[in-house]
Amino acid sequence: xxxxxxxxxxxxxxxxxxxxxxxxxxxxxxxxxxxxxxxxxxxxxxxxxxxxxxxxxxxxxxxxxxxxxxxxxxxxxxxxxxxxxxxxxxxxxxxxxxxxxxxxxxxxxxxxxxxxxxxxxxxxxxxxxxxxxxxxxxxxxxxxxxxxxxxxxxxxxxxxxxxxxxxxxxxxxxxxxxxxxxxxxxxxxxxxxxxxxxxxxxxxxxxxxxxxxxxxxxxxxxxxxxxxxxxxxxxxxxxxxxxxxxxxxxxxxxxxxxxxxxxxxxxxxxxxxxxxxxxxxxxxxxxxxxxxxxxxxxxxxxxxxxxxxxxxxxxxxxxxxxxxxxxxxxxxxxxxxxxxxxxxxxxxxxxxxxxxxxxxxxxxxxxxxxxxxxxxxxxxxxxxxxxxxxxxxxxxxxxxxxxxxxxxxxxxxxxxxxxxxxxxx
Amino acid sequence: xxxxxxxxxxxxxxxxxxxxxxxxxxxxxxxxxxxxxxxxxxxxxxxxxxxxxxxxxxxxxxxxxxxxxxxxxxxxxxxxxxxxxxxxxxxxxxxxxxxxxxxxxxxxxxxxxxxxxxxxxxxxxxxxxxxxxxxxxxxxxxxxxxxxxxxxxxxxxxxxxxxxxxxxxxxxxxxxxxxxxxxxxxxxxxxxxxxxxxxxxxxxxxxxxxxxxxxxxxxxxxxxxxxxxxxxxxxxxxxxxxxxxxxxxxxxxxxxxxxxxxxxxxxxxxxxxxxxxxxxxxxxxxxxx
Ligand code: SF4
Numbered sequence: 001x002x003x004x005x006x007x008x009x010x011x012x013x014x015x016x017x018x019x020x021x022x023x024x025x026x027x028x029x030x031x032x033x034x035x036x037x038x039x040x041x042x043x044x045x046x047x048x049x050x051x052x053x054x055x056x057x058x059x060x061x062x063x064x065x066x067x068x069x070x071x072x073x074x075x076x077x078x079x080x081x082x083x084x085x086x087x088x089x090x091x092x093x094x095x096x097x098x099x100x101x102x103x104x105x106x107x108x109x110x111x112x113x114x115x116x117x118x119x120x121x122x123x124x125x126x127x128x129x130x131x132x133x134x135x136x137x138x139x140x141x142x143x144x145x146x147x148x149x150x151x152x153x154x155x156x157x158x159x160x161x162x163x164x165x166x167x168x169x170x171x172x173x174x175x176x177x178x179x180x181x182x183x184x185x186x187x188x189x190x191x192x193x194x195x196x197x198x199x200x201x202x203x204x205x206x207x208x209x210x211x212x213x214x215x216x217x218x219x220x221x222x223x224x225x226x227x228x229x230x231x232x233x234x235x236x237x238x239x240x241x242x243x244x245x246x247x248x249x250x251x252x253x254x255x256x257x258x259x260x261x262x263x264x265x266x267x268x269x270x271x272x273x274x275x276x277x278x279x280x281x282x283x284x285x286x287x288x289x290x291x292x293x294x295x296x297x298x299x300x301x302x303x304x305x306x307x308x309x310x311x312x313x314x315x316x317x318x319x320x321x322x323x324x325x326x327x328x329x330x331x332x333x334x335x336x337x338x339x340x341x342x343x344x345x346x347x348x349x350x351x352x353x354x355x356x357x358x359x360x361x362x363x364x365x366x367x368x369x370x371x372x373x374x375x376x377x378x379x380x381x382x383x384x385x386x387x388x389x390x391x392x393x394x395x396x397x398x399x400x401x402x403x404x405x406x407x408x409x410x411x412x413x414x415x416x417x418x419x420x421x422x423x424x425x
Numbered sequence: 426x427x428x429x430x431x432x433x434x435x436x437x438x439x440x441x442x443x444x445x446x447x448x449x450x451x452x453x454x455x456x457x458x459x460x461x462x463x464x465x466x467x468x469x470x471x472x473x474x475x476x477x478x479x480x481x482x483x484x485x486x487x488x489x490x491x492x493x494x495x496x497x498x499x500x501x502x503x504x505x506x507x508x509x510x511x512x513x514x515x516x517x518x519x520x521x522x523x524x525x526x527x528x529x530x531x532x533x534x535x536x537x538x539x540x541x542x543x544x545x546x547x548x549x550x551x552x553x554x555x556x557x558x559x560x561x562x563x564x565x566x567x568x569x570x571x572x573x574x575x576x577x578x579x580x581x582x583x584x585x586x587x588x589x590x591x592x593x594x595x596x597x598x599x600x601x602x603x604x605x606x607x608x609x610x611x612x613x614x615x616x617x618x619x620x621x622x623x624x625x626x627x628x629x630x631x632x633x634x635x636x637x638x639x640x641x642x643x644x645x646x647x648x649x650x651x652x653x654x655x656x657x658x659x660x661x662x663x664x665x666x667x668x669x670x671x672x673x674x675x676x677x678x679x680x681x682x683x684x685x686x687x688x689x690x691x692x693x694x695x696x697x698x699x700x701x702x703x704x705x706x707x708x709x710x711x712x713x714x
Contacts, residue, residue: 396563411506412548416566419524423561 033057035298039242046275048268049243055255055264056246060099063091063256067138074141074167074201077148077156079252079318080338083214083330084194085143088202091256095142095152096123096404098130098296106130107405114158121376123293123404124151128158135162141201145338147171149378167200169193174339176349183339187327190335211330217258219323224265225251226320229312231272233364236285236310238275239268241301244311245294252318282308286424289313289366291357292373292383295402303414307421313364315357350382354389361395368424369397370417374404396424426465431684433536440533440695442702444497447530447694448483449505449523450476452546453575454660457483458691460699461491467688472506480511500702502526502694506547517705521697523690524564528552530693531656532559534682539652542642542671542679543689544661546575551645553652559693565648567641574638575661577613581634584617585627589664592631596666599632601625613637631666639670646675654680658689 036053043049067073072090075097085092098106106129110116114128131142142164144156160166172190175182198206225247232239239247247265254261286309294316295301304311314320325336340352361369371387373380380401387397398420400413428437440460449456450472457480459466468486473479480503488494495515502519503511504526511520523543531538532554541552553563567574575589582592603625605616613634620630657679661667663686672679684692 412566415522415524419522419561419564422522422525423564 032296032298035242035302039240039302042240043243046238046268046271048264048271049239051260051264051267052243052246052250055250055257055261059255060093060097063093064138066091066256072141072201073139073256074143075139076143076253077145077152078338080334081143082253082258083211083218083324084198084206084334085253086214086217086258087206087210088198090141090201092143092253093139093256094253095144096127098126099133105133109133119376121151121374121404123374123377124155126404127152128155131159131164132162135159135164140165142166143169143197143201145169145171147173167197169197172339174352186339187332187335190338191329191331194331194334206331208330211334215324215330215333217262221254221258221262221265222251222320222323224262224269228265228268228272229320229364231269233312235272235275235277236287236312237278237280237305238272241304241309241311242298244314245290245301248314248316248318248320249294251320280308280310282425284308284425285310286421287312287365287367288421288424289315289357289361289364289369291315291369291371291386292379293317293377293404295372295400296404297402297413300400300402300413300417303417304421307418308425309417309421311370313360313366315353315360319356321356321360350379350385354386357386357390358393361390367396368420369395370420371397371399373399373401375401396420426467426684428460428463428465431465432533436533436536440699442499442699444493444499445695445698445702446484446487446498446501447526447691447696447698448480448501448503448511449526449688449690449694450479450503450511451523451660451690452506453579454546454687455479455483455505456688456691457487458688458695459487459491459493460695461493464491465684465692466490467684467691469687476503476511500698500705502698502701504690504694506545517701519697519701521694524550524552524566525561526690526693526697527658528554528561528693529559529696530689530691531658531682531686532556533692533696534684534686534689535654535656535680537654538656538680540646540649540655541689542646542655542657543659544574544642544657544667545659546579549574549642549645549659551642551649553649559696563649565645567645575659577638578634578661578664578667580614581617581631584614584621585631587627587631593635593664593666593668595628596631596635597669598628599626601629603629603633605633605637632670635664635666635670636674639667639674642671643674651675651677653677656680656682656686656689658686660687662686662689 040050040053063073074085074090074092075095076092077095081092106126109129109132110125113132116125142156144166146153146168156166170193172186250261288309288311290311324333327333327336369390371383373383383399387399390397398416400416402413443460443462445460447458453472455470455472457468466487468483470482498516500517502521504521504523511518527541527543531541537556538554539556541554543550543552548566550564550566552561555562578592579589582589587595603620605613617630655677657668668679
């Protein structure tokens with residue numbers, strides 16, 4: 001009755017294993033592009049989601065073609081530059097939008113060529129390496145906001161020597177006490193900086209009416225993103241985690257094509273209104289909030305889906321959950337958006353962001369929070385402060401730290417996510 | 426082993442299904458638990474490169490002990506570092522994280538468990554457990570640094586010319602408290618070398634290393650908050666030197682169980698296997714695919 005060593009059934013993988021929708025298939029997927037392809041297949045029922053991915057994938061390549069044909073393109077820091085850039089006919093690309101094929105060389109270039117210490121945050125190392133590798137490409141302008149992160153400022157100084165034109169917006173932070181007078185001074189200073197930036201980039205002042213138009217467009221688009229999140233409450237798996245992550249990412253710079261991005265959102269709204277409910281293969285859906293940076297290791301998002309989770313609330317630097325603020329002058333609106341009603345989009349004290357996160361968690365019925373930060377980033381400390389707060393509110397959370405370098409997520413990160421969802425299910 | 430001799434009081438009737446298997450593929454060792462009638466069978470082997478082959482080896486071992494064949498297996502749950510790759514044609518299977526499995530296994534072996542220290546080959550964890558049902562309430566994992574893991578102890582054993590099994594035993598013979606100040610494996614290694622060069626006894630160095638490791642684990646326990654009863658699971662759990670260092674540093678006794686706690690994860694996986702099996706059958710009865 002004992003087993004024979006030739007019983008192949010024990011060692012051969014199941015042949016019918018093809019869908020890619022199971023956690024055990026994860027190790028077969030490599031790199032961001034494979035995950036996107038796989039997710040497109042999974043969303044074959046939704047032309048809108050497929051279009052969203054296509055927009056994301058063609059973003060940088062199309063912008064480079066635009067630049068080669070004489071158009072203006074700039075790499076920008078922070079998710080707040082779209083209205084100003086589009087008002088100047090400049091296509092904005094976030095500085096951290098890196099090559100999705102994820103060259104292994106980026107980190108070694110940062111360490112060897114730029115002599116960055118090993119402990120440097122991986123976002124800085126990856127970006128430096130990526131910019132170096134792309135130094136012969138046509139996009140040369142970098143718009144850097146000095147108040148965002150010191151390591152990034154240093155990185156931008158270093159790439160200036162590689163032929164990039166670095167345009168700085170001087171640092172300013174929202175006053176901690178929200179004193180209206182001090183805030184007004186801060187806003188005026190920042191608005192002046194933005195006006196100067198426009199002149200440095202184009203040689204002339206920006207047309208304020210166009211900035212106004214672009215802010216109105218941004219608000220319209222954010223309204224549509226919110227509508228999608230609302231509709232998704234009753235059908236969380238219609239757009240899976242990676243897809244929603246791309247939707248949120250796109251809401252900052254519209255993948256360089258505002259009209260197409262907006263039309264895709266319209267289509268998505270139409271689809272969601274009539275879509276059949278998508279059941280989880282695992283039965284119950286565990287609704288989660290994702291707070292912090294977005295991981296370039298797409299396997300994490302797939303793991304969430306495969307384990308029966310769904311990220312229904314994203315609290316990332318793009319503040320899609322509220323409109324751009326109104327001000328007398330549209331540049332002051334941008335300044336206020338940068339500084340944020342609640343202490344800024346990632347600027348200033350992390351305590352400012354507790355209430356907005358709380359609102360998102362409640363509004364979107366998240367039963368747990370994933371806090372994500374990058375290895376070596378000072379924001380990891382923010383995460384701990386925020387986790388303590390939610391622990392006191394009895395909302396379970398988990399802190400994840402990953403590298404910014406594009407690659408597979410570590411086994412331990414996957415274990416943490418999976419165990420967290422098991423704990424909540 | 427008879428279930429009654431191993432499981433916590435009141436837990437025997439909760440593990441009623443026969444022929445369910447839990448397989449825990451760790452980074453160093455792979456363990457399996459088969460619930461077979463009133464018996465609990467265990468098997469252990471070194472983890473190979475191929476997790477599927479390692480699992481097959483364990484199942485063959487269990488087959489030899491009990492006579493069961495693949496077609497007799499009702500359900501298998503894989504856990505541990507190598508669980509991802511597990512998949513079988515001959516019987517249904519699932520994967521569950523080692524965190525949930527260790528919690529469930531510890532609960533079945535000691536029902537009052539609220540805190541678990543789990544030290545494996547490549548990471549260490551502190552897990553908070555609900556004593557009512559064995560579910561995870563909170564957990565924290567250290568995988569950033571090898572200090573406080575089996576891998577670290579292995580390295581040190583090598584440096585001190587001990588086997589891994591000897592290392593813990595010898596640490597208990599220590600007579601002198603030595604300080605290993607570094608929490609980093611690389612630096613701790615060089616400290617071990619200089620302590621040896623200074624002529625310190627190997628037993629004392631071994632004890633110092635266990636204390637240095639236990640300090641890191643204590644930090645994890647503090648993070649989740651220690652609540653008794655405390656148990657120690659994972660591949661390092663039968664190392665007496667580590668157990669002693671943890672009890673000293675945490676200031677709390679570790680409960681002893683009747684089954685070697687290296688099997689806690691596999692036992693928990695077997696409990697989940699029973700639940701999955703029952704879930705399938707309940708769904709089939711209701712006509713849900
Ligand atoms: S991850 Fe943190 S430290 Fe690194 S560049 Fe981004 S903000 Fe700066």
